[in-house]
Amino acid sequence: MWRNVATGPPPRLHLVSKLPAAIPPQSRRDEMGREMSRYDVVVVGARCAGAATAMLLAELGHDVVMVDKARLPSDTLSTHAIARGGVVQLARWGLLDRIGAPPVRKVVFDIEGNAITRPIKDRAGVDSLIAPRRHLLDGVLADAAQQSGAGLVTGLKATGVLRSSEGRVTGITAHTSSGDRLELPARFVVGADGRQSRMAGFMGAETLEHFTPTCSTYYTYVAGLGSDSFEFHVAPGAYAGVFPTHDDLACVWLIQPTDALDPVRTAGSARIPAFLQALEQLVPGLGRRVRAGRVTAPVRGAVELPNYLRRPYGPGWALVGDAGYHRDPITGHGITDAFRDAELLATALDLSLRDPKVERAAMASYQDVRDAMLREVFDLTRALTAFPPMDRFVELQIQLSVALDREAEQLAGFPGRNDLIAC
Numbered sequence: 423m424w425r426n427v428a429t430g431p432p433p434r435l436h437l438v439s440k441l442p443a444a445i446p447p448q449s450r451r452d453e454m455g456r457e458m459s460r461y462d463v464v465v466v467g468a469r470c471a472g473a474a475t476a477m478l479l480a481e482l483g484h485d486v487v488m489v490d491k492a493r494l495p496s497d498t499l500s501t502h503a504i505a506r507g508g509v510v511q512l513a514r515w516g517l518l519d520r521i522g523a524p525p526v527r528k529v530v531f532d533i534e535g536n537a538i539t540r541p542i543k544d545r546a547g548v549d550s551l552i553a554p555r556r557h558l559l560d561g562v563l564a565d566a567a568q569q570s571g572a573g574l575v576t577g578l579k580a581t582g583v584l585r586s587s588e589g590r591v592t593g594i595t596a597h598t599s600s601g602d603r604l605e606l607p608a609r610f611v612v613g614a615d616g617r618q619s620r621m622a623g624f625m626g627a628e629t630l631e632h633f634t635p636t637c638s639t640y641y642t643y644v645a646g647l648g649s650d651s652f653e654f655h656v657a658p659g660a661y662a663g664v665f666p667t668h669d670d671l672a673c674v675w676l677i678q679p680t681d682a683l684d685p686v687r688t689a690g691s692a693r694i695p696a697f698l699q700a701l702e703q704l705v706p707g708l709g710r711r712v713r714a715g716r717v718t719a720p721v722r723g724a725v726e727l728p729n730y731l732r733r734p735y736g737p738g739w740a741l742v743g744d745a746g747y748h749r750d751p752i753t754g755h756g757i758t759d760a761f762r763d764a765e766l767l768a769t770a771l772d773l774s775l776r777d778p779k780v781e782r783a784a785m786a787s788y789q790d791v792r793d794a795m796l797r798e799v800f801d802l803t804r805a806l807t808a809f810p811p812m813d814r815f816v817e818l819q820i821q822l823s824v825a826l827d828r829e830a831e832q833l834a835g836f837p838g839r840n841d842l843i844a845c
Contacts, residue, residue, distance in 0.1 A: 461485050462775055464594055464608040465572075466580045466621050468494060469556070471743025471760035472614030473563035477515070478768035480570035484775055487573035487606065488564070489596060494576050495561040499722060501641055501751050502553035502673050503652065503665045506830040508758035509548045511765065514834070518552075520562050524666050525550035528651040533816060534658075535707060539651065546830035551652060553665035553673060559757075578604070583611060583624045583739070591625060591738035610771055611739045619745035622732055627741055631731040631800075635807030638683045639751050640697060640723030641675035643667070646715035653708070656816060659809055660704040661752065674712055676701060677752050679809055680726055693721045727751070729803060734767075734792065735785040742767045747796060749803040753822060758829075759796065765836060766792055795832070798825045 463479055465472045468490040476486045504512070512518040527550050530539050542550055568574055577599040584593040584605060593607035613621025649672050653664035659682060665673040676683070676697065689696035694717050702709030727750055734746040743760040770788035774781035802822050806815065 460593075461487050461606065461608040463487075463610045463612060463771060464489065464606050465612045465614055466490075466594060467614030467616060467743070467745070468564050468567075468574055468576070469498065469560045469614070469616070469743075470563060470757055471745070471764050472612065473560065473567045474515075474761055474764035475612055475614060475742050475768050476572040477563065477567035477570050478765060479771060480567060480572040482768070482772045484772065486567075486571070487575065488567060489575045489578040489580065489594075489606070491579040492576065494564060494574075495557040497555065497557045498560075499724060500556045500756070501639070501665065501675050501754060502555065502667055503754045503757075504552055504554070505755055505758040505826050506546060506548060506551065507826065507833045508761050509551055510546045510830050510833045511758075511761040511836075513548055514836075515566070517562055517566055518548075520566075521552060521554050521559060523552040523554035523558075523668055524650070525552060526650065526652050526666055530651045530653040531819075532653065532655045532705075532707075533812070534656070545827055546834035548830075553652070553667045555668050558668060580615070580621060580624075583621075586738075589737065591736070609738070609775060612767065612771075613739065613741045613745045614743050615745055617727070617744040617748050619741065621739075622741055622745050625736060625739045625741070627736070627746070628733040629730055630733055633729050633804060634726050635729065635750050635752075635804070636680050636726060637677055637750065637752070637807045637809065638680045638687065638723060638725040639675060639677045639727075640683065640686055640721050641673055642694065642697065642717050642721045643671045643719040644674050644712050644715045645671055645718050647672045647674070647711055654819070655705040655708050656812060656819075657704045658812055661806075661809075661815075662701060662705045662708060664708070671718060674701075674708075675751075676704070678704075683723075686721065687723070687725060697721045724751075729800070729807075731793070731796075731800065734763075734789050735770075740767055740771065740785065740788070747792070747800075749800055750807050752806045753799055753803045755799050755803075755826075759799075762795060762829075762833060763792055795829065799829075 462484040463486045465476045465488045468488040472488055476488045479486045527542050528539055530537055578596050580594045580596050582595040583591045586592050591611050594611055596604045613619055615621050649664045649666055655662040661677045663675055667673050686696045698713055729749045732746050734741040742763050766788050770784040773784040806818050
């Protein structure tokens, strides 16, 4: 199993100006005979999936560097909630107490004003959920990766991949913010650059499944809501909710078929009033509470996000997180997906780096286990985004709850690196 990183308050995220390494990189010579540094793994993207992958690989003793075009820490589009399985992994990695988000120990499920409150039972070793702001969560993970020995370079944009004469990916090309061109040779390159992954294109990753739902999601932050629970509100053709987060704020969100949310999408500078009006019409009780509170941020959202499953590996490369698999936020599973797949990939890469003869089997197992573990939630996402009649929508939500608890038990007993494949 993985060794936990040190607990305690997270240090500030520090930016580095050169390519650091916990272990001196292996070297190779270019065509002119000049010596070049070579990393074990270059991870493109340093948020949830990339930082977790880098952390786990560095913990296992590999020479890893993360690069990200963003200046971290920074926010990103997210509804914040982490399913039980993701909380289990943060606890296993020794990071849960460092996140700082309020622990949530109750869930409210409200169907047209009829609310049921349930405690979050102690299962798989955790008795609470969290919904952290992403700039804080991503910062803790990036700090943990650096403490484990991984390097971090921000403001560096990957522009392509290096390939051997046999076609194997052997590193990346990149540009600094000042326009300088760099090459980062590596034994493996991991694309963790999110839903609009350029690395997936550079690597030629095949899309295995794809569908585009006809629904949209909008959210904002509200102060003074007084909620200490995850809230889920179901109304005909609508799904809304509340996730308590940092600084006594709550993320309040609304999901509907796209055409029903056109008044919010097209409202321009009046988007907050349009959002509040939609909430009050669809979920009157929640709408009144939000209006009585104080909206502290613009309304953000996404329209008809693509849902896809990509082949996540090839010679010298792999994809993780949203770069390899993405589903609509209606099932609230993105961060847990990222953590799960980071651990699966780190296991496979560790085996491959230690013994290249098992690379093909290890990476194939990464895909097989990932695909098996994501299948139920992916199918439920497709069904829920179709907004079936309310009775069926509620049945699907119950099925999702059972699936998430079952997944958490699996993640709590995740195999060590020697158990993923039979070598």
